[in-house]
Amino acid sequence: MHPKALLDATAELVKLTLKFDHPADTIVSRYFREHRSLGPRERATLAETVYTVLRKKLLFDHLSPSGSGPKERRMAILGFHGPRDFLLSALSDQEKQWLANCDSIRKEDLLERHRHNLPEWLVQPLKDQLGSEFWALTDSLNQPAPLDLRVNTLNDKRADVQKELKLAGLPSTPTPYSPWGLRLESKPVLAKMDAFARGAIEVQDEGSQLLSLLLDAKRGEMVVDFCAGAGGKTLAIGAAMRNTGRLYAFDTSTHRLDAMKPRLARSKLSNVHPAGIAHERDERIKRLAGKIDRVIVDAPCSGLGTLRRNPDLKWRQTPQSVQEMTVKQAAILQSAARLLKPGGRLVYATCSVLPDENEQIAAAFTAANKEFSPLAALEVLSNLKVDGAATLCSGGETGGDFLRLWPHRHHTDGFFAAMWVKN
């Protein structure tokens, strides 16, 4: 595609995503479906440019008024992903001069908000938790995430799959914490690979793998994944149970549960039972009350730990939406807890970095449910022989009460988990 045409297309897509009426990944996928002639490189340019604009929106909002032409074009020029010569050949002399002026601005001379590119309401809760590490976090949130795979250890060994991928030209390294993970050095299309088709690999962030590991589900147990979605954690848990026992995958979204079906078929798991529920107090929950060994609540949340992948979330979420989410989270956790039998384990997890959705939900649950004793994440991770377990935890007197993953420290998305045992 001619550089001018590609820049025009990029500006068009930037305009669509900046409306924030749908998630950015939905808008980008729809655009690609409607423009089938776009090649892989053009798609990469379009998607990466849009994501850069979303990541650095405050900075680009600040720089763009000094340029000319439609705003979305100026934003696309500032975030353009691709060789500089290619971009320059699409620009007027005036635009080239403006871009050179923007490039010459030193980072140190920018206001804080133009460096962190976060909405103001998010800044203080992060600074309160991280102090001077706040800047390392914002730098890593503004980078794309690596591509992590989970090896289905039901049928394949991680080392064998690593060799197989290498032979196919895809070097990877074992993830440092999850025993099931491989981190790829590139971002290939995996769907046509044999390892993918036979269910040996699934795309899953290492942090998400660790949440499944924390449940520590055993052979033959009765387990519930209460918010199973498209089954990322369900599949990991089902494999950890060695395809035995019974693993119920609940969700209120049958659409998401449907998306689990092809993944389940590839995985060769037959111990998973997906079931749509109307809400967290569904009849099905009542029938299973007191019968379950382990329950994981991977709660609906703001997703603010996944800004590397979903940078639009910081502009789509608000303090009010987070507050509404916390009410839902508390209700789901309370209802899911009824499923457990004495001695059973409850895991509450989110991909948020906000204490309101994490430690505060956990503290309120502990205070209201004397029949549940908190279980320290550090103890569980140490028993599971996870390397550097202490560095993955925070909270409480020992600093080990909760799993707390951060992109800048652990190269995972931002995840939280709290655990309890039913007395």
Ligand SMILES: C[S@@+](CC[C@H](N)C(=O)[O-])C[C@H]1O[C@@H](n2cnc3c(N)ncnc32)[C@H](O)[C@@H]1O
């Ligand atoms: C964080 S996502 C789950 C992701 C999934 N566990 C995975 O690993 O891919 C949260 C899920 O909770 C579901 N959900 C929302 N409200 C619910 C409720 N009241 N009961 C059960 N699931 C609910 C959403 O449909 C969504 O799929």
